[in-house]
Amino acid sequence: MKKTIFLSVLSMFSAGVFAQSALDSQVRDAQCKSAADEIAKGEKASQDAKKGAKSSTWVKLATAYEDMAVNCGKDSMASEKAYNSYKKALEVEAGGKGAKDIETALKSQKLYSILMQQGAGYYNSKNFPNALKLFKLASETSPKDTIATLYAGIVAQLAKDNESAKLYFNKFIDEGGKDPAVFYSLSEIYKSEKDHNKAVEVLRKGITANPGDKDLKGSLVNVQLSSGNSQEAVNELKKLIETDPNNINNLLNLAILLQNDNNTKEEALVYYKKVLAIDPSNYDCNFNLGVYYFNQAVEIKKEVDKMDMKEYQKNGKAVEDKACAKFAEAKPHFDTCKATREKEGKPQEQDLMDNLTSLTSVLEQCAKRK
Numbered sequence: 509m510k511k512t513i514f515l516s517v518l519s520m521f522s523a524g525v526f527a528q529s530a531l532d533s534q535v536r537d538a539q540c541k542s543a544a545d546e547i548a549k550g551e552k553a554s555q556d557a558k559k560g561a562k563s564s565t566w567v568k569l570a571t572a573y574e575d576m577a578v579n580c581g582k583d584s585m586a587s588e589k590a591y592n593s594y595k596k597a598l599e600v601e602a603g604g605k606g607a608k609d610i611e612t613a614l615k616s617q618k619l620y621s622i623l624m625q626q627g628a629g630y631y632n633s634k635n636f637p638n639a640l641k642l643f644k645l646a647s648e649t650s651p652k653d654t655i656a657t658l659y660a661g662i663v664a665q666l667a668k669d670n671e672s673a674k675l676y677f678n679k680f681i682d683e684g685g686k687d688p689a690v691f692y693s694l695s696e697i698y699k700s701e702k703d704h705n706k707a708v709e710v711l712r713k714g715i716t717a718n719p720g721d722k723d724l725k726g727s728l729v730n731v732q733l734s735s736g737n738s739q740e741a742v743n744e745l746k747k748l749i750e751t752d753p754n755n756i757n758n759l760l761n762l763a764i765l766l767q768n769d770n771n772t773k774e775e776a777l778v779y780y781k782k783v784l785a786i787d788p789s790n791y792d793c794n795f796n797l798g799v800y801y802f803n804q805a806v807e808i809k810k811e812v813d814k815m816d817m818k819e820y821q822k823n824g825k826a827v828e829d830k831a832c833a834k835f836a837e838a839k840p841h842f843d844t845c846k847a848t849r850e851k852e853g854k855p856q857e858q859d860l861m862d863n864l865t866s867l868t869s870v871l872e873q874c875a876k877r878k
Contacts, residue, residue, distance in 0.1 A: 540580035546572035554596075563606050566597035570613065577622040584629060585638070587622040591645050594619070620649045624656060631659075636667035647676065654685040661690065670697050681710075686717040688724055695727060704735035722752065729761065738765055759783045760793055767800060776800070789848045798841035798863065805834035805870075825877075832874035839867050 550569030553559040560566075570593035577586035594614045601607045613619065627642030640663045646656035661676035677694040680687075691714025698707035711728040718724060725748050732741040745762040752758065759779050766776035777800070783793040808831040812824055842864050849856050 536580070540576075543572060543576040543580050547576060550593075554593075561600060563597040563601035563604070563610060566593050566600060567606075567610060567613070570594045570597060574618060574622060577626060578618070584626055585642075587619070587626045588642060588645060590619060591623065591649070615649055617650075620646055620653070620656070623649060624659075627659065627663075631663060636663050639663045640667055640669065640672065644672070644676075647679070652683060654680050654683050657683065658685060658687065658690065661693075665693060665697070670701070673697055681713060681717075688714055688718045688721045690714075691717070691724060692727055695731065699731055699734065704731055704737075707731045708735075722748070722755075726757075733765075738769070741765060753782075754786055756783055756787055756790065756793075759786075760790070760796075763793070764796065767796065773800075789844055789851075791845050791848050794841040794844045794848070795860065798838045798845065801834050801838035801841070802863065802867065805831045805838065808834060828874075828877065832871070832877070835867060835870050835874065839864075839871065842867060 547569065550565070550572045553565045554569055556565075570590045573583070573586045573590035573593060576583050577590065583589070591614070594610055598607060598610045598614070601610055623642050623646035627639045627646060630636070630639035630642065640660060643656055643660040643663055647653065647660050650656060657676050657680040661673050661680055664670075664672035664676060674694065674697055677690050677697075680690055681694070691710055695707040695710040695714070698704070698710060708728065708731055711724055711731060714724045715721065715728065725744065729741045729744045729748070732738070732744060742762065742765050745758055745765070748755065748758045749762065759782050763776045763779035763783065766772040766779065777797075780793055780797050780800070783790055784797075787793070808827060812820065812827050812831070815824055815827075842860060845860050846856060846864065849860075
């Protein structure tokens with residue numbers, strides 16, 4: 509998640525609070541008192557049976573809450589109260605002549621700004637539930653605005669409200685938002701819920717919106733792997749390699765996938781060799797190649813173990829020579845791994861040392877046969 513972008517934009521909405529705090533304290537106190545007085549009058553009027561039945565009463569109360577949010581800031585939920593008062597005004601108006609003006613006020617830049625500003629304040633204080641509540645209302649105020657939608661999704665995820673996060677991230681995407689972090693985060697939510705099909709769908713949308721983003725393409729491969737769809741992962745990796753042929757991670761991951769499939773082991777060798785052409789001392793590649801040749805040798809040796817004496821006398825030596833050649837082919841790769849660890853000043857991996865010990869013993873036996 510790109511938190512640096514999020515914070516930088518939030519600071520734009522927080523700037524108004526800082527500027528207001530620099531006002532002369534007497535002026536500020538006067539503004540706060542005026543807003544508080546208007547709110548008190550408005551709330552009293554709204555509780556009166558006759559006045560409370562007039563939309564104008566609720567509009568005045570909403571305006572007073574807006575002034576409190578803009579000029580004073582003592583009520584950190586004044587923006588929500590303004591929004592709710594406008595909604596009440598619309599309900600009371602019930603389609604009357606004043607409905608259009610109230611709807612305009614509900615969609616105004618002023619209301620949107622104070623909802624975002626106070627939402628940012630809650631975000632900065634890590635009160636994610638209240639921040640989410642205000643960002644949701646800001647999104648309602650300006651339905652086509654992707655910023656409020658983005659913030660609602662991010663804060664919902666931080667608040668561990670996955671349903672809201674999915675709702676607002678999807679809304680962000682539907683409104684044309686292209687931030688790669690959103691596609692990634694949304695796919696991770698679906699992935700955590702074991703909905704791999706949706707995760708893949710979201711990542712494909714992200715790749716379409718950001719065709720050059722390698723991380724999204726890598727995430728798609730990971731999701732396909734985690735869902736057991738290795739063939740799709742192979743296909744995606746091959747596409748990645750077409751556009752970025754020297755990416756060692758993609759080449760290595762593809763080789764590993766192919767090596768795990770008995771039908772494509774020879775193809776795996778092609779990609780391992782491509783990795784070594786770029787990075788001859790690559791530890792993972794050399795280790796896997798060592799294992800590759802060692803396992804081939806073991807399979808060949810099994811043929812000898814199955815032979816009866818007559819067949820062994822006829823073909824045994826040739827098969828054993830073939831197995832020994834494969835064991836010998838494995839050793840330089842394990843030696844490279846050991847040398848790489850020494851060069852990097854890292855302790856040797858136990859698996860590597862065990863393999864080298866076994867291999868050395870086998871090769872000594874091979875030498876005695878000659």
